[in-house]
Amino acid sequence: xxxxxxxxxxxxxxxxxxxxxxxxxxxxxxxxxxxxxxxxxxxxxxxxxxxxxxxxxxxxxxxxxxxxxxxxxxxxxxxxxxxxxxxxxxxxxxxxxxxxxxxxxxxxxxxxx
Amino acid sequence: xxxxxxxxxxxxxxxxxxxxxxxxxxxxxxxxxxxxxxxxxxxxxxxxxxxxxxxxxxxxxxxxxxxxxxxxxxxxxxxxxxxxxxxxxxxxxxxxxxxxxxxxxxxxxxxx
Numbered sequence: 001x002x003x004x005x006x007x008x009x010x011x012x013x014x015x016x017x018x019x020x021x022x023x024x025x026x027x028x029x030x031x032x033x034x035x036x037x038x039x040x041x042x043x044x045x046x047x048x049x050x051x052x053x054x055x056x057x058x059x060x061x062x063x064x065x066x067x068x069x070x071x072x073x074x075x076x077x078x079x080x081x082x083x084x085x086x087x088x089x090x091x092x093x094x095x096x097x098x099x100x101x102x103x104x105x106x107x108x109x110x111x112x113x
Numbered sequence: 114x115x116x117x118x119x120x121x122x123x124x125x126x127x128x129x130x131x132x133x134x135x136x137x138x139x140x141x142x143x144x145x146x147x148x149x150x151x152x153x154x155x156x157x158x159x160x161x162x163x164x165x166x167x168x169x170x171x172x173x174x175x176x177x178x179x180x181x182x183x184x185x186x187x188x189x190x191x192x193x194x195x196x197x198x199x200x201x202x203x204x205x206x207x208x209x210x211x212x213x214x215x216x217x218x219x220x221x222x223x224x225x
Contacts, residue, residue: 004156031211035215040217041217042117042119042202042204042214042215042216042217042218043157043202043204043215044215045212045213048211050211056211058212059212059214090156090157092156092157102159103159104149104156104157104158106154106155106156107154107155107156
């Protein structure tokens with residue numbers, strides 16, 4: 001039972017490059033979330049998916065797209081990376097939306113040069 | 114605009130004593146609150162929650178208190194243990210929304 005897994009763990013991009021962060025959960029949760037954490041700030045919600053087939057914007061969605069591929073997987077895509085997107089990205093899941101993401105993945109540390 | 118604030122970036126406590134971590138919020142529409150613990154290089158771990166219909170919730174060594182009139186919540190850890198050393202985040206949600214707003218975190222060090 002792996003919980004929430006994220007790939008990759010680390011990534012360095014150049015400005016303008018694109019990439020997709022992958023997230024999967026094996027707890028059969030309906031809701032999944034993407035957060036970013038920046039120094040001196042709390043976690044901020046980028047996008048969430050309340051259930052398979054639905055996605056909604058969070059607090060800081062600009063520059064990102066998401067796909068809820070199936071109940072297990074929720075990916076985050078940066079189409080044209082910018083230095084302001086240098087951050088640690090966390091995926092989370094929970095049974096319902098009241099949890100805000102009770103279970104978090106280990107994070108992806110992204111640096112955009 | 115930070116709607117959830119943790120004004121103490123760090124806190125040091127002796128092992129066995131009580132740790133009190135504080136959190137303030139500005140939005141009176143927040144009705145559900147969470148506390149998370151985070152170790153370095155790991156994702157946050159859910160600790161305890163409280164609904165606005167309660168003023169206290171306990172789970173083992175962890176108790177969360179909510180003062181709605183003051184828009185303030187606190188997490189008490191008794192007794193504190195060295196393994197409790199971590200960053201603690203509080204988070205809050207509006208009753209009509211699915212989005213949680215997080216504080217900036219308090220780094221707790223429990224000294225053996």
